[in-house]
Amino acid sequence: MQNHLLAIQTSRPNGGFIGVVWLYTANTSLPDWASVLKPSGGYHSSMILTAVEYFGVEVLLSNQKNMANFWEQVWHRVFGDQAPQRAAYEKTLLKRSPKEQALYQDWLQTAAPQQWVAEILRVYRLAQKDLEDFPRIHLFRSHTANGFAVMYDTKRMPAKTLLHLLEYFKQTIQGWGYQVKASERIWQDGGTIKVVEKYYLKPPFVLTEAKVVEQQYGNVTLEYVHVDGQPSYLKVLNTTYQDRNFTTAHQFEDFIHRLLSHQST
Numbered sequence: 001m002q003n004h005l006l007a008i009q010t011s012r013p014n015g016g017f018i019g020v021v022w023l024y025t026a027n028t029s030l031p032d033w034a035s036v037l038k039p040s041g042g043y044h045s046s047m048i049l050t051a052v053e054y055f056g057v058e059v060l061l062s063n064q065k066n067m068a069n070f071w072e073q074v075w076h077r078v079f080g081d082q083a084p085q086r087a088a089y090e091k092t093l094l095k096r097s098p099k100e101q102a103l104y105q106d107w108l109q110t111a112a113p114q115q116w117v118a119e120i121l122r123v124y125r126l127a128q129k130d131l132e133d134f135p136r137i138h139l140f141r142s143h144t145a146n147g148f149a150v151m152y153d154t155k156r157m158p159a160k161t162l163l164h165l166l167e168y169f170k171q172t173i174q175g176w177g178y179q180v181k182a183s184e185r186i187w188q189d190g191g192t193i194k195v196v197e198k199y200y201l202k203p204p205f206v207l208t209e210a211k212v213v214e215q216q217y218g219n220v221t222l223e224y225v226h227v228d229g230q231p232s233y234l235k236v237l238n239t240t241y242q243d244r245n246f247t248t249a250h251q252f253e254d255f256i257h258r259l260l261s262h263q264s265t
Contacts, residue, residue, distance in 0.1 A: 094183040094197055107164045116161060120150055121260035140237060146252040147237035162234040166224040169236060170199050172259060173220055177204045197224045215246045217255045
């Protein structure tokens with residue numbers, strides 16, 4: 001008698017298997033176990049995407065994306081009160097959907113980009129004097145790494161602002177000849193769901209007449225972080241090479257000037 005496995009696919013970044021949640025035999029008809037496991041909102045035929053042979057057993061995949069509690073319901077019915085095991089860390093390629101791209105382009109046509117960049121520059125200058133104002137900002141200062149993090153404010157900042165600024169800063173830095181060497185989305189579950197959307201940019205390394213590499217400002221990392229679906233902060237970090245094979249990096253103040261006031265040097 002052939003055994004069959006039912007696996008549930010969730011909307012987590014990699015869209016992969018969460019785990020085996022049901023074991024039934026060949027003489028168990030689909031409607032029987034489907035009716036037992038149906039969620040409170042009713043059973044949807046679209047849940048069953050396909051059936052494939054996998055290591056000698058039939059695996060049924062669910063592609064129902066709007067059923068956040070379905071996995072927990074099924075686990076409870078099959079295994080009782082034992083908590084389901086969740087993956088703690090997942091990394092995928094960061095790629096914007098057509099809808100996200102369209103929303104960003106619409107945002108660019110407004111006064112918001114200039115307004116928020118000006119506000120960030122203003123509070124950055126205040127933070128250098130150990131003063132605070134909205135939006136809150138945290139500075140990173142060391143010999144080889146400098147940057148800032150802009151904190152999200154639920155009352156005064158539109159929800160997509162930090163996400164759009166992430167794309168805006170990336171686009172601005174690319175205008176200096178920088179290239180995106182990595183773009184990734186990192187999902188972490190440590191009791192709360194933390195998602196980091198990251199771009200890693202490098203300058204176009206060019207040899208000078210002295211046979212050393214022109215590093216400009218060094219490398220730039222852009223990170224947008226949201227926790228449990230709520231925006232948290234946007235971080236901009238500039239790291240430089242301390243190596244005789246590279247030119248001395250341009251001053252971080254120059255980087256800030258170009259990034260936040262659109263001035264070239």
